[in-house]
Amino acid sequence: MPINYYxxxxxxxxxxxxxxxxxxxxxxxIFMCIxxxxxxxxxxxxxxxxxxxxxxxxxxxxxxxxGIDGQLFVFFIMVVAAAEVSVGLAIIVMMYRNTHSVDVNFxxxxxx
Amino acid sequence: MNLIYLVPLFPLVGFLLNGLCRNxxxxxxxGIIGSGSILASFIVSLIVFFDxxxxxxxxxxxxxxxxxxxxxxxxxxxxxxLSSLFLLIxxxxxxxxxxxxxxxxxxxxxxxxxxxxxxxxxxxxxxxxLVLGANYVIMFIGWEGVGLCSYLLIGYWFKSIxxxxxxxxxxxxNRIGDLGFLIAIFWIISKxxxxxxxxVFSSLNKFSTTDLVVITLLLFVGATGKSAQIPLYTWLPxxxxxxxxxxxxxxxxxxxxxxxxxxxxxxxxxxxxHVTMHIVAVIGLxxxxxxxxxxxxxxxxxxxxxxxxxxxxGYMFLALGVGAYTGAVFHxxxxxxxxxxxxxxxxxVIHAMGGEQxxxxxxxxxxxxxxxxxxxxxxxxxIAGIPGFSGFFSKDEILAHTxxxxxVMYCIGLFGALLTAFYMFRLYATTFKGSFRGTHDQEHHLHxxxxxxxxxxxxxxxxxxxxxxxxxxxxxxxxxxxxDNFLSPIFAESKKVLGNHPLEHNTEWMLTGISTLLIVIxxxxxxxxxxxxxxxxxxxxxxxxxxxxxxxxxxxxxIIVKPVYGLGRxxxxxxxxxxxxxxxxxGRSVQYGSRQLRLLQSGQVGSYVLFMIIGIVLFFVMQxxxxx
Amino acid sequence: MNISQIxxxxxxxxxxxxxxxxxxxxxxxxxxxxxxxxxxAISGHYILLNAQFLAIVNIIVYAGAIxxxxxxxxxxxxxxxxxxxxxxxxxxFAGFIAGLCLFLVIVAAIKNAEAKTQAAQLAGGDIGLIKNxxxxxxxxxxxxxxISSVLFLSAxxxxxxxxxxx
Numbered sequence: 050m051p052i053n054y055y056x057x058x059x060x061x062x063x064x065x066x067x068x069x070x071x072x073x074x075x076x077x078x079i080f081m082c083i084x085x086x087x088x089x090x091x092x093x094x095x096x097x098x099x100x101x102x103x104x105x106x107x108x109x110x111x112x113x114x115x116g117i118d119g120q121l122f123v124f125f126i127m128v129v130a131a132a133e134v135s136v137g138l139a140i141i142v143m144m145y146r147n148t149h150s151v152d153v154n155f156x157x158x159x160x161x
Numbered sequence: 162m163n164l165i166y167l168v169p170l171f172p173l174v175g176f177l178l179n180g181l182c183r184n185x186x187x188x189x190x191x192g193i194i195g196s197g198s199i200l201a202s203f204i205v206s207l208i209v210f211f212d213x214x215x216x217x218x219x220x221x222x223x224x225x226x227x228x229x230x231x232x233x234x235x236x237x238x239x240x241x242x243l244s245s246l247f248l249l250i251x252x253x254x255x256x257x258x259x260x261x262x263x264x265x266x267x268x269x270x271x272x273x274x275x276x277x278x279x280x281x282x283x284x285x286x287x288x289x290x291l292v293l294g295a296n297y298v299i300m301f302i303g304w305e306g307v308g309l310c311s312y313l314l315i316g317y318w319f320k321s322i323x324x325x326x327x328x329x330x331x332x333x334x335n336r337i338g339d340l341g342f343l344i345a346i347f348w349i350i351s352k353x354x355x356x357x358x359x360x361v362f363s364s365l366n367k368f369s370t371t372d373l374v375v376i377t378l379l380l381f382v383g384a385t386g387k388s389a390q391i392p393l394y395t396w397l398p399x400x401x402x403x404x405x406x407x408x409x410x411x412x413x414x415x416x417x418x419x420x421x422x423x424x425x426x427x428x429x430x431x432x433x434x435h436v437t438m439h440i441v442a443v444i445g446l447x448x449x450x451x452x453x454x455x456x457x458x459x460x461x462x463x464x465x466x467x468x469x470x471x472x473x474x475g476y477m478f479l480a481l482g483v484g485a486y487t488g489a490v491f492h493x494x495x496x497x498x499x500x501x502x503x504x505x506x507x508x509x510v511i512h513a514m515g516g517e518q519x520x521x522x523x524x525x526x527x528x529x530x531x532x533x534x535x536x537x538x539x540x541x542x543x544i545a546g547i548p549g550f551s552g553f554f555s556k557d558e559i560l561a562h563t564x565x566x567x568x569v570m571y572c573i574g575l576f577g578a579l580l581t582a583f584y585m586f587r588l589y590a591t592t593f594k595g596s597f598r599g600t601h602d603q604e605h606h607l608h609x610x611x612x613x614x615x616x617x618x619x620x621x622x623x624x625x626x627x628x629x630x631x632x633x634x635x636x637x638x639x640x641x642x643x644x645d646n647f648l649s650p651i652f653a654e655s656k657k658v659l660g661n662h663p664l665e666h667n668t669e670w671m672l673t674g675i676s677t678l679l680i681v682i683x684x685x686x687x688x689x690x691x692x693x694x695x696x697x698x699x700x701x702x703x704x705x706x707x708x709x710x711x712x713x714x715x716x717x718x719x720i721i722v723k724p725v726y727g728l729g730r731x732x733x734x735x736x737x738x739x740x741x742x743x744x745x746x747x748g749r750s751v752q753y754g755s756r757q758l759r760l761l762q763s764g765q766v767g768s769y770v771l772f773m774i775i776g777i778v779l780f781f782v783m784q785x786x787x788x789x
Numbered sequence: 790m791n792i793s794q795i796x797x798x799x800x801x802x803x804x805x806x807x808x809x810x811x812x813x814x815x816x817x818x819x820x821x822x823x824x825x826x827x828x829x830a831i832s833g834h835y836i837l838l839n840a841q842f843l844a845i846v847n848i849i850v851y852a853g854a855i856x857x858x859x860x861x862x863x864x865x866x867x868x869x870x871x872x873x874x875x876x877x878x879x880x881x882f883a884g885f886i887a888g889l890c891l892f893l894v895i896v897a898a899i900k901n902a903e904a905k906t907q908a909a910q911l912a913g914g915d916i917g918l919i920k921n922x923x924x925x926x927x928x929x930x931x932x933x934x935x936i937s938s939v940l941f942l943s944a945x946x947x948x949x950x951x952x953x954x955x
Binding site: 136 | 794797801804805808809811812817820821824827828831834835838839840842843846847850851854855858859862863865866868880881883884885887888889891892895896899916917921922925926930933937940941943944945947948949951952
Binding site for chain 2: 880883884887888890891894895897898901
C-alpha cells in the first residue's frame with residue numbers, strides 16, 4: 050500500500066482524537082481521545098519504519114535492520130503511555146473524589 | 162624625566178588630603194599642604210625643565226588608559242619644551258597664588274578654607290594633566306577637570322545666587338566649546354586611529370585639506386570656549402564672582418591659556434589649514450579690540466582686568482593665527498606674570514577696602530598701600546607695553562608678525578594695544594591717584610596687606626618686569642631670543658610649512674618706535690586725565706554702550722536664552738501634556754484591552770485546546786500555503 | 790486487490806469507525822469498548838506491517854492493561870449516559886469544525902510531500918520480530934530502556950501518592 054494511505058488514516062485518527070478532546074467534557078473520554086491520538090502517531094511511526102525498511106532492502110548494501118528505530122520509538126511511546134495513564138487516572142479518581150464529577154469544566158481554578 | 166609623574170601627583174595628594182580631611186585640619190596645616198604640594202611640584206618642574214633643556218625629551222607612558230582592540234589610548238605624558246615651559250608657569254604662578262590665598266582667604270571658616278585649597282589643588286592637578294598629556298584624550302581629561310574646578314571655584318561662595326549663576330554660565334559656555342573639541346577628537350580618531358600627538362602629527366597625509374580645516378576649526382571652537390574668545394567670551398567677566406586669587410590663577414594665568422596651549426600643541430595641523438589660521442587671527446584680533454573697548458568703561462576693578470584678560474587672550478590667538486607660535490607662548494608666559502600680578506594687586510586693594518570693588522569709590526590708595534601700588538604700576542606698565550617691561554617684548558613680537566602678515570591687522574592690533582594702555586592707566590590712576598572717595602570707615606580701615614600677600618606681589622612684579630628678557634627680539638640683539646631657541650623643536654615643522662619672512666630690521670625699529678611713542682602718549686594722557694578727575698559720573702551715549710558691554714549679554718539673552726526658556730515653557734505646557742496624554746492613553750488602552758482579553762482566559766481546558774488547534778491550523782496554513 | 794489490501798481497508802474502516810464511536814457515544818462504557826476495538830484494529834495494522842511484536846504489546850498493554858484500567862475507573866465511578874456532562878451545541882460545533890479544519894489542512898499540506906508515493910509493503914521484512922527488536926533495544930537503546938524503568942517507578946509512586954486519601 051502506498052504510504053499515503055497510512056498517513057491519511059493516521060491523520061484522520063488524530064483529528065478524531067482532537068475533535069473528541071474539543072467536544073467532550075468527560076475527563077475520562079478526553080483521556081481516551083488522547084490515547085487515540087497517541088495510537089495514531091504510533092501507527093504512522095510503524096508505517097514509516099516499514100517504508101524505510103523496504104527502501105533499504107532494495108539497496109543490498111544497507112543494513113537489514115534499518116527502520117527499526119521507528120518501531121522502538123513506538124515501544125517507548127507505549128511505555129510512557131502506560132505510565133501516563135496510571136498517573137492520569139489517579140488524578141481523575143482524586144478529582145472525582147473531591148468534586149463528585151468528572152466534568153473538566155469544574156477544573157477552572159486557573160481562571161482565578 | 163623619570164620624575165615627571167611627581168609633578169601632577171603632588172597636587173593630587175594635596176587635593177585628597179585637603180578634600181577628605183577638611184573637617185579635621187586646621188587652617189595653617191591646610192595652607193601648608195595646599196601650598197607645599199604646589200611648591201614641591203614646582204621644584205620637580207624645575208628639574209624637569211633643566212632636564213628638557215639638556216635635550217631629554219620624549220613620551221613617558223604609564224599604563225593603557227583605554228584599550229579597544231587595535232585602538233589604544235595610553236596614559237602617557239609628553240615631556241618636551243612646550244609642556245615643561247607650561248609646567249613652570251602653572252606651578253610657579255600657582256605656588257605664588259596659593260601662598261597669597263593663605264592670607265587672602267584667611268577669614269573663611271576652616272572647612273571652607275580647606276575646600277578652597279582642595280579645589281585649587283585639584284585645579285592645578287587637572288591643568289598639569291592637560292599640559293602633560295601625550296594625547297588628546299588625556300588633554301581632554303585635564304580640559305574637563307579645569308572646567309570643573311573653574312565652575313567649583315567661581316561658585317565657591319555658593320550661598321549667593323548670582324555667583325552660582327555665574328558658575329553655571331561659565332560651565333555651560335565651556336561645554337559648548339568642549340563639544341567642538343570632542344568632535345575634533347573623534348574626527349581625528351576616525352582618520353588616524355590614534356590620538357597620540359606623535360601619531361597624529363606624523364600622519365598628516367591621512368587628512369584631506371577639508372579634514373584639517375574642519376578639525377582645526379572644531380579644536381578652535383573648544384579653544385574659544387576655554388579661552389574666552391568671541392563668541393563664547395561672556396562667561397569670563399562673570400567668572401570674577403570667584404575669589405580674587407582664583408581669578409588670578411584660573412581666569413588669567415593658566416586655565417584660559419589652555420586653548421592657546423592646545424593650538425600651539427597642534428600647530429602643525431593649523432599650519433596646514435590656512436583657512437583656519439585666518440579665522441583664528443580674525444577672531445583673535447576682533448576679541449582683542451572688542452574686549453578692550455568694553456574695558457574702557459568698566460568700573461569694577463576685577464571686571465576691567467577680566468576684559469583685559471579676554472583682550473590679551475585675543476592677542477595670543479592673533480599670534481597663533483599669523484603663525485607666531487612662539488610669540489603666543491611668550492605672551493602666555495608674560496601675561497601669566499603681569500595679569501596674575503594685577504589680579505593679586507586688585508585682590509590686595511579689595512582686601513584693604515573691605516570687599517569694595519568699585520573703582521569710583523577708591524582713589525588715592527597709593528599712599529596707604531605702597532607695595533601694592535608699586536607692583537600694580539609695574540603690572541600696568543608691563544601690560545601696556547612700555548619698553549623694558551615684559552609685555553613690550555611679547556606684544557611687540559606678535560604685532561611685528563602681524564605686520565608681516567597684513568598691515569591692516571597690524572593697525573587694528575596697535576589700536577587695541579593703545580586701548581589697553583588707556584584703560585589700564587585709567588584703572589591705575591583712578592584707584593591709586595587722586596583723593597579717596599570712599600566712606601570714612603573705609604579710609605580708616607585702609608592698610609597695607611600682610612607679607613603673604615605682598616611677597617607674591619613682589620616676586621610677580623620682578624617676573625613681570627624681567628620675564629620679557631627671555632625673548633629679546635632679533636633686531637635688538639641677534640640670536641638673543643632664548644625662548645624661541647628653546648621652543649624651536651616644537652614649531653620647526655610649522656616654520657618650514659609657513660615659511661619665514663622676517664621684517665627688515667629698519668621696519669621693525671620704526672614700528673616699535675611708533676607704537677612705543679603712541680603708547681607713551683596714551684599712558685600719559687590717561688594718567689593725567691584720571692589722576693586729577695576720576696571718571697565717576699554715569700557714562701552717556703557711546704560710553705553707555707561700552708559700559709553695558711555692547712549689550713552682548715542682553716543680545717545672547719534675547720537670541721539664545723529667552724528662546725530656550727520659551728522652548729522649555731512650550732515643552733512643559735504643551736508637549737508634556739501631549740506626551741502625558743499619549744502615555745496615559747497607551748496605559749489606558751492597554752488596561753482596557755487586557756480587561757477584554759482576560760475574558761478569553763476562561764480557565765477551561767477545552768477552550769485552551771480549541772485555541773491551540775486554531776493556532777496549529779493557522780500555522781499550517783501560513784507555512785504551506787503562503788510560503789511561496 | 791489481494792487479501793492484504795482487503796484487510797487494510799477493513800482494518801482502516803474499523804479503526805476510524807470505532808474511534809468515531811469513542812467520541813460520539815453517550816455512554817462512557819461504550820466508548821471504552823469502542824476504543825478497545827480501535828486498538829485491535831491498529832494492532833491488525835501492525836501485523837500487516839510485519840510489526841508482530843508491537844502488535845502483541847499493543848494488545849497486551851493498551852487493550853489489556855490500560856483499557857481495563859479505564860473500564861475499572863468508569864465502573865468505580867458508576868458513570869453512565871444520564872450523568873454524562875454535555876457541552877453546549879455551539880462549542881461542540883466549533884470543536885468539530887476545528888478538528889475538520891485541522892484534518893483538511895494537514896492533508897493538504899501532506900499532498901506536496903515527496904514520500905507519498907513510496908510503498909509501505911504489507912508483507913515481508915523481519916525487523917518486527919522479537920529477536921531483531923530485542924537486539925536493537927538492548928544494544929542501542931539500553932539507556933532509554935533503563936530510564937523508562939525509573940519512569941515507571943516514579944509513575945507508580947505518583948499514582949499512589951495522588952490516589953491516597955488525605
